[in-house]
Amino acid sequence: MPSLHDHAAAFQALHQAGPMLLLPNCWDAGSALMMQSLGAPALATSSAAVAWSLGHGDGDQLPVGKLITCIENITRRLTLPLTVDIEGGYAEAPQAVGETVARVIAAGAVGINIEDGRGAPALLCRKIEQARAAAELAGVHLFINARCDVYLKGLVPPEQRVTESLARAAQYREAGADGFFAAGARLPAEIAELAAGTPLPLNLLALAGVPAAAELRGLGVRRLTSGSGIAESMYGHIAGLTRDFLRHGDGAAQAAGAIGYGELNGLMSG
Numbered sequence: 001m002p003s004l005h006d007h008a009a010a011f012q013a014l015h016q017a018g019p020m021l022l023l024p025n026c027w028d029a030g031s032a033l034m035m036q037s038l039g040a041p042a043l044a045t046s047s048a049a050v051a052w053s054l055g056h057g058d059g060d061q062l063p064v065g066k067l068i069t070c071i072e073n074i075t076r077r078l079t080l081p082l083t084v085d086i087e088g089g090y091a092e093a094p095q096a097v098g099e100t101v102a103r104v105i106a107a108g109a110v111g112i113n114i115e116d117g118r119g120a121p122a123l124l125c126r127k128i129e130q131a132r133a134a135a136e137l138a139g140v141h142l143f144i145n146a147r148c149d150v151y152l153k154g155l156v157p158p159e160q161r162v163t164e165s166l167a168r169a170a171q172y173r174e175a176g177a178d179g180f181f182a183a184g185a186r187l188p189a190e191i192a193e194l195a196a197g198t199p200l201p202l203n204l205l206a207l208a209g210v211p212a213a214a215e216l217r218g219l220g221v222r223r224l225t226s227g228s229g230i231a232e233s234m235y236g237h238i239a240g241l242t243r244d245f246l247r248h249g250d251g252a253a254q255a256a257g258a259i260g261y262g263e264l265n266g267l268m269s270g
Contacts, residue, residue: 008143114128146181
């Protein structure tokens with residue numbers, strides 16, 4: 001089993017050279033093991049999907065203790081680097097965010113996503129500084145991916161999105177970020193400007209309307225994450241199968257496209 005330091009070094013390297021990093025977002029140990037078995041080079045969690053799987057809403061509603069237990073469950077058998085979405089750090093106080101990051105690292109993660117949301121960029125800078133300090137104290141080169149919500153939350157008029165995003169990228173880099181996540185960016189010309197305008201590896205969110213991976217590579221994108229999309233699709237399938245079962249009591253629909261009991265049990269056993 002690779003060490004935490006091995007995972008940290010490998011995860012850093014995935015952002016610097018080679019093909020664009022395609023990073024699926026898991027939400028529990030079972031989804032992580034499935035994604036690992038399909039050849040993912042690393043995994044991320046989705047804050048929304050983790051919260052939903054535990055019966056909580058997204059948006060800093062998940063108790064940190066439950067998040068830590070989830071990470072521990074995932075990393076118990078994971079042989080890949082894991083980065084964890086911690087939303088805004090589950091606290092406003094930067095010191096409290098640093099304490100949470102220390103727990104996330106101790107649970108086995110080598111990266112985090114942390115977002116500005118509708119807050120001031122200066123506040124995220126202080127949180128990043130505390131996250132970096134916690135990582136240095138732990139002796140781990142944590143990959144800090146700073147998520148900028150200018151696009152996702154429509155914080156400025158469209159013509160100002162690139163300029164505002166790059167201004168934030170510069171601040172977050174100065175504070176200690178390793179990557180820049182322009183969640184919600186879709187237009188190829190703007191994506192190219194974002195990639196060229198910061199030395200940080202650019203991360204995008206795979207949403208409807210975002211160019212395909214091959215085009216994104218040419219635009220300079222280094223990382224593409226699935227976000228909560230896989231989990232949303234999974235819940236859609238659960239809803240459809242449950243409706244069908246409650247209506248007809250027929251198990252045939254459940255078997256269509258299913259992974260067999262033996263294969264799933266074998267994957268999860270160990």
